[in-house]
Amino acid sequence: MSITKEFLAPIGVMPVIVLDAVEDAVPVAKALQKGGITSVEITLRTPVALDCIKAVKDACPDIIVGVGTIVTQQNIEQVAAIGVDFAVSPGMTEGLVKKSQDCGVNLLPGVATCSEVIQGMELGLSCFKLFPATAVGGLPLLKSINGPLPQATFCPTGGLTIDDFTDFLALPNVACVGGSWLVPKGLVAAKDWQGITDIAAKTMAKIG
Ligand SMILES: O=C(O)C(=O)C[C@H](O)[C@H](O)COP(=O)(O)O
Numbered sequence: 001m002s003i004t005k006e007f008l009a010p011i012g013v014m015p016v017i018v019l020d021a022v023e024d025a026v027p028v029a030k031a032l033q034k035g036g037i038t039s040v041e042i043t044l045r046t047p048v049a050l051d052c053i054k055a056v057k058d059a060c061p062d063i064i065v066g067v068g069t070i071v072t073q074q075n076i077e078q079v080a081a082i083g084v085d086f087a088v089s090p091g092m093t094e095g096l097v098k099k100s101q102d103c104g105v106n107l108l109p110g111v112a113t114c115s116e117v118i119q120g121m122e123l124g125l126s127c128f129k130l131f132p133a134t135a136v137g138g139l140p141l142l143k144s145i146n147g148p149l150p151q152a153t154f155c156p157t158g159g160l161t162i163d164d165f166t167d168f169l170a171l172p173n174v175a176c177v178g179g180s181w182l183v184p185k186g187l188v189a190a191k192d193w194q195g196i197t198d199i200a201a202k203t204m205a206k207i208g
Pocket of ligand 1: 016043045068069070088089090131157158159160178179180181
């Protein structure tokens with residue numbers, strides 16, 4: 001299975017979420033949805049991540065639920081067992097891509113160079129996360145890659161902010177963007193769900 005530009009484009013902005021408590025998962029997802037967000041990427045950075053994903057899938061059937069921080073083939077097996085709409089990795093190996101294909105998991109692997117994009121295309125992929133987007137070259141890098149590799153589509157993530165993400169979305173080879181600015185740790189800790197809705201709404205207002 002592989003992710004397409006048509007799948008990514010309607011998402012627009014993908015919030016990258018780190019959750020420490022299962023009880024916060026559904027309120028965060030619903031707060032984002034209230035602000036116009038249609039998809040969440042819950043990272044496997046905490047021990048409760050898989051339970052958070054299950055909770056959101058059960059409570060919010062109309063949210064596209066993805067998992068982030070896939071770094072091992074075992075991670076792919078774990079998320080295949082609970083079912084996710086997509087899976088994101090900060091990097092890309094042949095092993096991760098093949099495992100995701102074997103398990104029927106839609107993988108968006110992270111790349112930072114043309115060689116990795118070409119390797120991904122050889123493995124049947126056309127969409128990639130550019131990570132860490134700003135640190136590896138940001139807008140000029142994406143513009144340069146679009147010359148020789150216009151068939152590759154990106155979700156730049158890493159370093160983007162509410163002030164510059166629309167510059168990325170304006171590029172022809174960018175279908176959506178990812179970022180953690182939508183779910184600040186402090187607001188989750190304070191259970192300030194309205195605060196999260198406000199950031200989501202302010203973000204989505206920028207793309208009409
Ligand atoms: O955990 C993952 O799956 C990652 O690969 C990294 C995240 O996508 C970035 O940490 C988000 O970047 P910021 O928006 O700059 O915070």
